Amino acid sequence: MAGPVNGFTVEATCALEFGPGAVARVPALVDGLGRAAAFVVTDAGLRATGIVDRVVGDLTAAGLWTEVFDGIGPNPSTTAVEHGATALRAFGSCVVVAIGGGSVLDAAKGIALLATHHGARATDDLWSSPVAGLPLIAVPTTAGTGAETNGFGVVEDTCAKRKVYLGHASVRPRVAVLDPELTVGLPPAATAATGFDALVHGVESLASRGANPVSDAAAAQAVALVGRWLPVAVDDGTDLEARAQLLLGAHLAGQALTVSGLGLVHGIAHAVTAHTGTPHGVALASVNEQVMRWSAGAAAEAYARAGAALGTADAVAGTAALVEGIRVRRPLHELGVDRGLLPVLAAAAVVDPVTANAPRTPTEDDVREILDAAW
Known part of the structure; x- marks a missing residue:
């Protein structure tokens, strides 16, 4: 005899753009979210490859205001997230475009969230906050973390030497852009x-x-x-x-x-x-x-x-x-x-x-x- 049927709830995750060359669609995706500006979060190493500048060029050519924050390193720290949030808050209302591996994507979610929470720290639990973060588009350049599918990031509290979870449903990426050419x-x-x-x-x-x-x-x-x-x-x-x-x-x-x-x-x-x-x-x-x-x-x-x-x-x-x-x-x-x-x-x-x-x-x-x- 069959056992009892257990119910469950599954929330829809992000929209998905998949395929070689998909990164070229980023400007249209930003525009589709009703914003005229993009704040790009990345790391200095990836920026040096030219990938980030290519996306920034496409955004600018589409008439979108852009700024780049490349202060994210491996195992991103709460300090880096807070610095990014300060820069984003000064930039203004926009779409956050995260380009990089899991560290960048995780940090970008924290940045997008803290930017709308004046005075909050990256170690604060904001999951139940009534204030939404800024919308996010994720462009992973590594095939590993799957960070583009969820609204939380794992960052490092370097003082306490522990990992902390920072997130909110509002910073789950609206769109994941999976372009395998970026991982070659x-x-x-x-x-x-x-x-x-x-x-x-x-x-x-x-x-x-x-x-x-x-x-x-x-x-x-x-x-x-x-x-x-x-x-x-x-x-x-x-x-x-x-x-x-x-x-x-x-x-x-x-x-x-x-x-x-x-x-x-x-x-x-x-x-x-x-x-x-x-x-x-x-x-x-x-x-x-x-x-x-x-x-x-x-x-x-x-x-x-x-x-x-x-x-x-x-x-x-x-x-x-x-x-x-x-x-x-x-x-x-x-x-x-x-x-x-x-x-x-x-x-x-x-x-x-x-x-x-x-x-x-x-x-x-x-x-x-x-x-x-x-x-």
């Missing part, structure tokens, strides 16, 4: 790290306590796409089909996690990154296999779906083989983690909000054992 220049190591982030999003979404049939469908397709095309993109960064499929897989993984939430791999990785500055995808890869093995009993059905999507009967072994193939895994001690830091990381991971979604609830001792195995 990404080096192999960065492709591997960001792509592995997308894979973990898919697997953890399948295993999350918040999963439902909608998130499962997106997550399974994401795992299949990323598992198939990530090694190709790492080996040949000019393969446009690989870049396109990987970008779409990362977006679907973002759709899934927005519904389901993530889990312990991300909870630990957030702590590792906050204390060592390790790139997010590398931090994930350092502990993913150990967390999956620890979770396997509670996540058996989810891992069976993940394995099927990867084309293997053993999702843990299949994921571990992919990690080795793209050369992204490093033990914790190589990331600057000494043994004295392990209890601190364990304590931070247990209280990280994403850990509450894990299929098996960990104690600090459990996480310490996982960290010992990954060290």
Whole structure:
């Protein structure tokens, strides 16, 4: 006999523009949101490639006022977000156009929100605020975070050495512009790290306590796409089909996690990154296999779906083989983690909000054992 039918609610995410050359549509999208100006948020490295100046040129040619804030770095800080918000507030009413990887997209959401909240800090909880942030268009240049699908960002409180969540429904991007041509220049190591982030999003979404049939469908397709095309993109960064499929897989993984939430791999990785500055995808890869093995009993059905999507009967072994193939895994001690830091990381991971979604609830001792195995 069939079990009870469980209800759920899923909010629609952003509109989607996908395909080579899609970035050329940004001026029309800004105009379609009823604004005459665009505030571009990016990082200095990406700006140096010419991609940002090309978009700014298109915006200016369309008669739109523009300004660029390129003060976002890897693992963006609350200070950078606050500086960006001050600059945006001075610029005035506009559409925020975020061009970059997950760090830029996350920071841009915080900037768009804080700009309308005078006196607020990036560490404040503004999720229930009655004041909306400015509208946002997201142009990801990496295939990993899926940050274009949701209204929150993860930024670093450098004083407290912890990750904080900043967001509001109003700063969920109105449009995501997925142009695979913008990801072609990404080096192999960065492709591997960001792509592995997308894979973990898919697997953890399948295993999350918040999963439902909608998130499962997106997550399974994401795992299949990323598992198939990530090694190709790492080996040949000019393969446009690989870049396109990987970008779409990362977006679907973002759709899934927005519904389901993530889990312990991300909870630990957030702590590792906050204390060592390790790139997010590398931090994930350092502990993913150990967390999956620890979770396997509670996540058996989810891992069976993940394995099927990867084309293997053993999702843990299949994921571990992919990690080795793209050369992204490093033990914790190589990331600057000494043994004295392990209890601190364990304590931070247990209280990280994403850990509450894990299929098996960990104690600090459990996480310490996982960290010992990954060290």
